Amino acid sequence: MEKLKYERPVIKKLITGFTNKFGSQSKNEAVTHIESVNVNELIGKYGSPLFVLSERQIRRNYQNATRIFRTRYPKVQFAWSYKTNYLNAVCRVFHQEGSWAEVVSGFEYDKAIANGVPGNKIIFNGPDKKDEELIRAARNNSLIHIDHFDELYTLIKLSDEYQLKPLVAIRVNMDTGIYPKWDRFGFNFENGQAWNAITRILNSENLNLVGLHCHIGTFMLTTSAYAIAANKLCELAWSLKVKHNKTIQYLDLGGGFPSTNTLKGSYLPGTDTVPSIDQFADAITDVILNYGFKQEDLPLLILETGRALIDDAGYLLGTVLANKRLSDGRRATILDFGVNSLFTSFWYEHKVSPAQESGQHTEETILYGPLCMNIDVIRENITLPLLQKGDRLVVHKVGAYNMTQWMQFITLRPNVVMIDKDNNTHVIRNAETREYIESAELIPPHLTNA
């Protein structure tokens, strides 16, 4: 056999944007409108950067999730996770749709009351509940989810002192096959701590155990973890029935469903990889329905879904401040919003769209924020058309955790507007001013005429 002729291998630069061995070019289609409202007009009227929320999308998400669960299980209740986005207008949309409130601090508890949520529709979670807050929650018949033994003993003492009959559940942590385990909140299932807490509550004079709660993680990508969690909560509820003839009123499976954002370092986009709410609902309800409870004893199923109900209803609009070349030749684009506004850029590779038509050419770009701080990187590497100073862009799926975790650092937080179902735009949080920020500051007398 004749030896094949040696041919020197060639290295060919792959031009991004055109079809290559990784597939066809990724489109950078201009997003000129949010709902039917023009992006340039929004920025013209409300400034840049600007957070925009679609009320229509929030309602769509809520109705979709409740339909999915209610068609699989007879008794379902959602409770809006305040810390995910506690702008009052947002909370009120959820409450109008029928959602209860899920809060994790006295501050959030007060917000829920001020938003008109009846006390008995507020779930009070978290490790930090002050004595006065526990007393208030107990008097309002709120659902107090006990996090640790010290809180349990405090509640027993307060109930005695103030003649309270608090409605309580315990938060249970457990091995769901997801590591590292979330075992810092609540009572552990496997080592018997959860059952010990339950028996102490049953033996207390005043506490009324009405539910069992878990919140096993956030941005969960495996539905089987929920099946395991549901199974373990059912096991506790079953033991309560068998050993104490006590019927538990509800199982609260917490939050944690992912949005369709793409986690940093993922090979495939979130839209292609995250399980749907249907799959989570199947995993949870299959377990509870088949556990063996009598029909009339089936517990209410509570869900505290946050992120998955709001992320895709939020947008951040911004403007290009400048382009520059780094010393290694890479293109860098500086935007007028940074990690101070877009906290979730620490975890996500957000979809970013230009807000105007741009040419066919694209280039890999680093997106920097405007802060004078090295960590202010919105994206290490993204393929975008050649945006110019003054061009606008739209960041997608920013509704969850940005409008609560944003930082007032170096600069002020921008306007937040909501587009209602008739495409009317409402400011739901004013851009901050220096006066607003400084209104909480005091100057000691010896510095007043410095």
Ligand SMILES: *Cc1c(COP(=O)(O)O)cnc(C)c1O
């Ligand atoms: C944060 C939180 C939620 C919401 O979590 P998501 O991952 O946003 O769905 C629900 N319950 C509790 C107790 C929480 O702390």
